[in-house]
Amino acid sequence: MKISVFGLGYVGAVTSGCLSTLGHSVVGVDYSEAKVALINQGKAPVIELDLDKTIGEAVGSGQLSATHDANEAILATDLSLICVGTPSRRNGDLDTSAVKSVCAEIGAALRQKSSWHSVVIRSTVLPGTIRNVVIPELEATSGKKAGVDFGVGSNPEFLREGTALSDFHAPPKTVIGAEDERTGSEIESLYSGIKAPLVRTSIEVAEMIKYSDNVWHALKVAFANEIGIICKSLDVDSHEVMDIFCKDSKLNLSGYYLKPGFSFGGSCLPKDVRALVHKARSLDLDLPLIGSILPSNEKQTTRGLDMILQLGKRPVSILGMSFKAGTDDLRESPILEVIERLLGKGYDIRIFDRNVNLSKLVGANREYLLRMIPHVSSLLVDSLDAALLHGEVVVIGNGDPEFRSIAPRIRQDQFVVDLVRIQDRGTLDGQYDGISW
Ligand SMILES: NC(=O)c1ccc[n+]([C@@H]2O[C@H](COP(=O)([O-])OP(=O)(O)OC[C@H]3O[C@@H](n4cnc5c(N)ncnc54)[C@H](O)[C@@H]3O)[C@@H](O)[C@H]2O)c1
Incomplete structure (x- = not known):
């Protein structure tokens, strides 16, 4: 496929390099002249294991190039992946201004394009962003209708920095959110060389998955750290505890207890959480996560x-x-x-x-x-x-x-x-x- 990748940071650079190695023809777009120049010299714009080599080979074989001209990139490709940053605002809210401005550039280019083009959001955005920010911006600037004249989809990225290339080729899952069949199938064919469970869903579910995943990962770290703090105070080896904890794939590391529903109860869970919280308090330990479970x-x-x-x-x-x-x-x-x-x-x-x-x-x-x-x-x-x-x-x-x-x-x-x-x-x-x- 002919693909344009908007934003050549960690996600965009890895995505561009890896899609090229899968045989796609890729144009990377960034307003940073320095990043565009680095890619065109066959160099990685970010430090990531094996990325320099991958980009060098892709540029050398003519599969990958970069530009700062959004118009040129849209006219030369069939599908765009938006990988621009979505940082936090001071109040914690998500700053989607880069997504919005890249959509304005893509929309302006789509105005001049008569053939179908799919716009796929790979940046992490809150549920509702594609429907309330991306689609209105693309429609206003292109004068065209999403789902009729061009496609819109969500395809969140699950890579981890440091192992991003191997994660790209062996992701935990590929999630595709799209309303029109054509866009969904096009995104699916991007990854036809990759073996991973593939899920087709709505745009909003695809947007939300990334948040439930990342909040879960953050929760795991905070939980393990708090268990570690209490173990240390009780002179118990926290790593031995968590090694045994992790061996239980029936109740601990499993889908069990992970469906939204009513409060937990019974003779064990409330009593045992209460006892551990009390013990921590008596040891003058501050465990905000475990302490928040009963409330x-x-x-x-x-x-x-x-x-x-x-x-x-x-x-x-x-x-x-x-x-x-x-x-x-x-x-x-x-x-x-x-x-x-x-x-x-x-x-x-x-x-x-x-x-x-x-x-x-x-x-x-x-x-x-x-x-x-x-x-x-x-x-x-x-x-x-x-x-x-x-x-x-x-x-x-x-x-x-x-x-x-x-x-x-x-x-x-x-x-x-x-x-x-x-x-x-x-x-x-x-x-x-x-x-x-
Ligand atoms: N870094 C990760 O490991 C990771 C993993 C999964 C998802 N994500 C998500 O992916 C998105 C990108 O993350 P990142 O770490 O690659 O960000 P980054 O800040 O490294 O890169 C963003 C790039 O977008 C470019 N950009 C901004 N506005 C642009 C525009 N209008 N046109 C062209 N380029 C523009 C910037 O110059 C920059 O090079 C974020 O939403 C992030 O939450 C990141």
Whole structure:
């Protein structure tokens, strides 16, 4: 393919060099005369392992050249990758001014071009940037329509500096966000020589992926560092702890616990986080990340409660009372907290949970339930039908598979509050809200 790459910094230089080695014909564009000159001399404009050699060979074979003339680059190519910087503003906001100004240059060039051209954003931009900044700027300056006269897509970059070239050839994934099929397929064919899981999705999901990835990576570093601080104070070898931690790919390094939903609860997680936070405090350790876990969890419980209160409807039926399906353990179940606060506000509530039978509950579990809701026996119903009959608001509190089938049984006057994503809004559009979706 004939490709123009806008911005010849770390991402643009690596992308230009590597796409050339895949056989594409690449024109790099930067307003820095120095960077353009370096590329045209076959030299890397940034320090990165093997980049000098790659760019030298690509320029030598005529696969790669550079210019500061956006117009010339657009007219000579079929697809542009925008790799300009998106730094932080002083207030932390993302500065998209370079993306906007490069779009103005590309749009002006597109005005003179009669053939199709795809514009692909590789810079890291917040969800909504392509729809609200990139597309309007391209349309205003070109006088053309996105998706009709030219294509727009998102293709975030996952390279790590220092191993950028090997990451380019073996990325963890290739993510392509595009609305029109043509742009999506063109981006896909850019990487046809690369073996990596490929995901086609919407533009907004592709934009967001990069943030969830990078915030997750940052969270991992901060978490490991805080575990290290507490280990050191307790004279425990932090590296041995984390080596063993990392061997667990079932619960620790896995997709488990990583779907948005309701607060965590049960007899272990809240208790154990609380104990470690208390221990750190007693050792005069400041662990802002680990210390923020319980407040974050409580916030999610309050969000669930607010969703119900804001509907201004009552009575309420709660489906699922234990913190997860398939158990009768009610200790620190967050939905109990919601029920308790609703009762305090005078709500008329019925609860259905197939696994919770008051006569069979014993010990700490029973004590906890009766302390939270002393007259719970008068609220429990023994069938899903009885629960569905009662409430104008139906709250799905845990992921019991039985609750998946409720959509056809929801009346016109009822509203479903889903705390666990037991179902998509589907047929319940207008009568359904999910806590984080
Ligand atoms: N550096 C990384 O490891 C990395 C990894 C993944 C994603 N990203 C993202 O990729 C984007 C680029 O990052 P970077 O580190 O390569 O940035 P960088 O600052 O190294 O390079 C940006 C380049 O864009 C050029 N530029 C700015 N405005 C221009 C314009 N109007 N026309 C032509 N060129 C212009 C600048 O001169 C500069 O050479 C950012 O959004 C960043 O968040 C970076």
